[in-house]
Amino acid sequence: MRRLFQNKVLVMILATLLLVSFIALSSIPGSPLSNVTKPVSVIVDPIQDVFRKIGTQISDFYSAIAEGxxxxxxxxxxxxxxxxxxxxxxxxxxxxxxxxxxxxxxxxQDTFENYHIHGATVLTRESDEWFSVIRVNVGTKNGIDSSNGSYAVVDARMNLVGRVMTTDVDSSKILPLLHEGFTVSAKVNEVNGAVVLVTGDVSLKNEGLCVVTRIPTNIILKPGDELVTSGEGGLFPAGIPIGTIESFDNSDPDHPTATLRPYVSISDIKDVFIMVPNTQTDDGGKKDPSEVTIPTGATIPTGASLPEGSTSPSTDTTALPGGATSGEAGSSEGAEGTPDPQEGSV
Amino acid sequence: MNKKERARQIILYAVYITSVCCIQVTFSHVLRVFGRTCDLMLVFVVLAGYLFGTKDGIVVGLIVGMFRDYFSGPVITGLNKEPVAVLGIGLLSFFYIGFLASVLFRKRFRRKYNLGILQVILISLIYYSLGHIVSFIFLSVSGNLVTYHSLRYILFSSILPQIFANILATIPLLFLLRFVGPYKKGIRSGLVDGYSVEDRKWQSI
Structure with a gap:
């Protein structure tokens, strides 16, 4: 047996088969292998957070000197x-x-009043072109659980950032808007605006652009036209701003395409907000939907404001960014764009 | 290797791996050269395999690969157009990188420190070229390819700047592995390479 394992070629083949099976099994939706990272996150996240805090302190120190x-x-x-x-x-x-x-x-009813908004800080960014999801510091401990479905992620100005892919105990992976795997149903932000499909694209990613497809043939998009989420598909509530049209290509009249520049600059973003439908986080008592949970250590992004009665950001509550602040709790029925997290991504 | 040396090896590897992985994903904006982030994880695995042999290369590769999957694991789009977070691609690629770095030009390079840079260039070239090929094939087969980078872009805006960034990351890591450890004097004593112990005396910068 020992001699068998001294054969490098055999070991390589066995290891490859094992790892390929692991990849295949982990790619099955709902696979228990996706929980493998949970124990890792308990150890790794605090260490990584130390690195992040050290980096922030150093950069703050130099900023204080340079910008006094x-x-x-x-x-x-x-x-x-x-x-x-x-x-x-x-x-x-x-x-x-x-x-x-x-x-x-x-x-x-306010557009987003049926959502709890969880504030989160970006922990890690892409490693290379293919390992390009981002990780934020909220997880199952904070009530975000990807096994209940995915969630929309927005910035402080309520612009679309991406969606939650997986969650661990203390952190979650976010699929950013520019990623080639990202798809969202959008509509032109005007009365009876055309419904289109916004997708990340490999070759446009580095220019910070997305591709717009499924444009109705009778529609001509103009540079500057704003696209917002259409609410179709259920994951993203209707009305979240995505970006503006950069160019329109009608060279193939049957399949016109366009490019879109998102409002969010993924590389500059430090804080994000995760939109969790009220129905998932209500556990007996209902929370005020205008509340935003700010995890310890997270900074409040520009545009977010404290509600009346709150004393400081560390009190864990702040008003929903983007203006959708008030509303009665739990009134989810009949609301426009009420999502069903079990549905697909579009 | 006695117990003390073994403990030193494990502790130093743990510190290196944790630091390299955390620094890369936390300060990727600081580590940018010509629009590309220095791939500290890849460089570290290549150097561990190249300098300290197959066993170190594979073990370090698997651990770093696991970190890569955990921090920023790839998302692929399935045939149903639904994105799926996949685990294990980092493990598999870095397992091969560690192995390849330990065997590629082993006899010619004789694990000489300054040739580590050349090994990083070679492995980076292989990794990023294969990455683009696999990515293109996968997107085409799954029907999710709208457009892909031009050959010119891949060569001059992706692979070459990335190799340059990786060379810059190699220099401090080489010094670290040579002068701090995980092995005393930067030489792994029990390494069986098929050439005499005297040959390894010229493992110096």
Missing amino acids: MKIRKENEELRAEIAELEYEVQQGEEARIRWEELKSAFFI
Whole structure:
């Protein structure tokens, strides 16, 4: 037996067969092999987080030195701006109360009120062209579980970033919008806008573009036209901004295509928000859907604001970014774009 | 190898592997040269296999491959157009990289340190060329290929800049493996290569 294992060729063939079987089994949806990474995540994630924190501290330290004068000047400007904003907040608060009254009276629903929004920080980025998913620091411990279906991921301005692929205890893998495996049904953001398909593309990825297909033959897309998620397919709620049309190619009149520049720049993004349908996270008691869970250590991205009554980001709640802040909890029925996470990706 | 040496080897390998993998995926934006991220994981596996033999190459390759799968494992699109996160592609590729680095030009290069750079160039060329070929074939067969990179792009904007970035990553790693470990004086004593022990004395920078 020992002599058998001294044969390098045999060992290589056996190992290859074993690894190929492992790959094949792991690619089956719902395979128990996808849980193999869970124990790894318990050990590796804290170590990786240490590296991330060290990196952040070093970069903050150098920024503080290099940008000292600039920061001081900016600070003065910001103080003036705060005074103006405080006045606007007062005005806004009155408007909000009026809006709540009208909303109850007219049974208006916010587009994303049926979702809990979990804030997350990007932990790791791509390793090379093929190993190009990103990992964020929320997982099953935070109520994100990919076995219940995938979830939409947005940035602080509610622009589409990607979707959750797999979850571990403390982290999750996100498939970014530019990845060639990513597909989303979209529509032109206008009344009765055409429904199209936005897909990541290998050759356009490096230019930060996606390809738009299934464009109805009678439609001509213009550069600058905005595309939002259509809500078809159930994974992504309708109305999430994706990006704008960059170019339109009608050389094949039966199959016109276009390129789209997403609003989100994946390489610059540091924080993301995961949209979990209320039905999945409600465990007895219902949470206010406008709440955003910010994991410890995560920073609040630009555009996200604290709700009334919150004291600091560390209190774990903040208002939903992008303006979809209020609404009654649990009123999922009849809402436009209410997703069924068991359905497909489009 | 006595117990002390074995412990030193395991500890140093653990520290190297963890650091190399975490640094690459956490600071990929800092490690960018000509638009390509230095592939520290690949370089480390190549050097471990090249300098310290098949056993080290394969074991380090499997562990680094597992980290690669865990951190940023590839997503493939199935025939039903649904993306699937796959585990094991990193394991398989880095297993082969570790093995290949330990056997390729073994007798000609004689594990000389400065030729490690050449080994990194060769393995990078093989890995990235095969990566593009496999990716193209897979996308074509699964019917998910809209367009693919031009040959010019693959050569001048993907493979060559990546090789250059990897060369830059090789230099500090070579010094680290030579002067810090995992083996004293950067030489693995029990390595059976088919040439005399005296030959290995010229394993120096």
